[in-house]
Each structure stands twice: as structure tokens, then as C-alpha cells.
Amino acid sequence: MKILVLGGGLMGPAAAYNALQDPQVTGVTLADLSQAQLVTARARLANKPGFEKLTTVQLDLADLAAASQLMAHHDAIVAALPSAIIATGLRAAMAARRPWIDLSWPPEEQRPALRAQSASAGILVIPGCGVEPGLTEIWARHLAEKLDQVDELHIKCGGIPATPSGPLGYKIVFGGRRLPLRPYPSAIVENGQLTTVPRYSGAERVHFAGIGECEAWHEGFMPWLLELDALRQLKTGTQKTVRWPGYAAKVTVLNEMGLLSDEPIDVDGVAIAPKKVLDALLYPHVQMQEGDRDITTFRVEAIGTQAGQRKTYQVEMVDHFDETLGFTSMARVTAFTGAIVARMVARGEVHGVGFVTPEQLITGQHFDRLIAELAKENVRFTT
16 A cells, blocks of 8 residues: 655644554655755654655646656545645546545635536545544544434634743644634534624633643534534534634734735735735744644534433543654644545545545544544544
8 A cells, every 4th residue: 555645844744654654554655846845854754663665756736747647656645735736736636546635625616626526537535634624523423423312512623832922822733834814704503503603703711631721712613514414403513723812812803903814905006915914924923943842622522312311422632742753733633634544545445436524434433443543643532
């Protein structure tokens, strides 16, 4: 079995590492446009088990012939790419007829066409196969199916710096230079209907053992969860991001000032998107520096009835920066998940055509295998 990992930033090397540990994997290729990124990635993986199975390749995904040729020599592809270039890589995967497991999603406006094209090409695309989206929805389905009737579903997840600093008390733990800040409303389920509320609203204090008090605010309920049989009668559903206290209030001010907008405005005759200015100003404060450590917080709660009795099921995870391997916690829980699922696909254990979200596939024995594989990497859940 051969696995191709696209992207040599924070996530890609962690996905490659996880795949290299599998005895059934005979080769892992890590590809990136930047040779410097590949040199850094090789240095990070050089003393890790399985390194002898690793190949690095400088690749421009815009070169469709070269990209599809490389993909054709692998059994599955793990994409750890910026959202803006996912479509470019995915078209090469379609040409190569190879399954695509993505830690993220392409931009929303590109999704309808890519859905149709991937279905026509006959390949499986698993988007949002990381921690959130990904593990949050996988666990949501698993807990929901324990109940006869699910009335409420509440998801809380987020990556935070171990030591908050800077104006937001936040560090970018996923990669890239753009802050994950969006101006548009968030989806929630209220009175059984999907509706919207202002993003960063609904801030509530939430406590995690060993971490202390954080806050969680509305980020957006994944609407496709309502397509699951177990959640069709859901009355209340929330999906909130976790940060250190005070974050939501600060970002709300930035949003109200229009600084989260990607729509250019005129500044002395120059068209400038406010969000680009904000990213440039804040990046020095939110960039992960040498010595920085991160934490991933995770909680999913399903409330309803079972055998006529009121019942609540809850799962929780708190994961820390890996001091031994040097991977961020966010890279561990995100990239390891994608790499494990990619190997399930490569082995022919899960099947599908077109866009299929993770919770539709990773159930039953596949769910058990995913959780067991994560436990091997010391990513553990408590219920």
C-alpha cells in the first residue's frame, strides 16, 4: 500500500508519520511546491520509525499531467492543503482515478461542481476528515445512535495555546498565515429548524480537566448531520469553537468594525481587503514560535431518551503537544485521523463515490478501528 500526502506544512508531515508506522504501508510520498518545506519536513521525520519508506517530491499541482501521474502510483491521497488550491489537486486525483481524503474543504462556491465532477470520475472524496469537521461528526453520530430519540446535540472543539499570549490569546495551530476568522453568521438547530445566529455569539464558559476554564462560542453546526437518520428529529443543535476566555468579545469588535471582510474597500485609491490587513497585522502575534505548545479540546454531548428514560451521552478529549515527536496537538488529532481513514480506503475497507463526509463511512467496526488507531498514538477519548 502506498500513500501520497500533499502539503509539507504543520499537518502533512504528521499524516506521513502516521502512515509510515503501518506495516502494510510500503511507501509514503510527501509532496509540496516548496522545496524548503520538504527539507524541513524530512528533517522532522528523519529520526522517526519508518523513515526509510519516505520519499519527498517537489510538485506543482497546477501541472495536471505531473500531478496525476504521481497520484496514479499511490493507493490513496491525503490532502493537507490550503483551501484555495484543493480544487486544483482534486482535479488531478480525478484524472488519476485515485481516492482523495481531505483534512479540510474546498471553498463553498466550488463544491457543487467538484461534487458532480468527482462522482462522474467515479472516485471517493472524503472532505473534512480531520478533527473538526471530522472526528466531531463521527463521534456525534456514534453517540446519537445509542439513543432512541436525540433531542439535543452539542459539539465543542478548539485548539488553544498552552500559554495564551498576544492580543487574542491565540496561536494559529492549523497552518498558513490567515486567521480562522469569518464574518458571516453561524448555523444552529433551534426548535427543530436550521437557522443562523451571529458568529462569536452564545459565548459560554466551559471547563476541561487539567486545563481550566475556557469559552465556547457559535462557529456553525454542520448541516449535513441532519441527513443522518439518528438526527432527523433533532430539536437543538450547536457547534462551538473553544478558545481562552475573552476571545469572542474581542473578535466580535473586529467583526463589527468590518475587519473580517474579504470585500475590498478603497483606501486612498487602493483597493484593500480589510481581512488581509488584519491577517498581516496579527500574524506576528499568532504565529507558532519555537517553544510554543498547543492543546486540543474536544467535547460532544448527545441528549435524548433511551428506553423511555432521559439519557445523556458525552465524550471528551484533551490532547497536548507531543514533546517526543515534536508534532502539535492539532496536527496529531487532525492529520492522524485523515491518514488512518486514508489507509482504510486504500485497503478497500470503506467505499463510496463522489463527496462522502466521514461520519457516513466511519461507523461500526470502522469507528472502532479509528479510535483504536488513535489510541496507539495516545489520542484518547473518555466517555
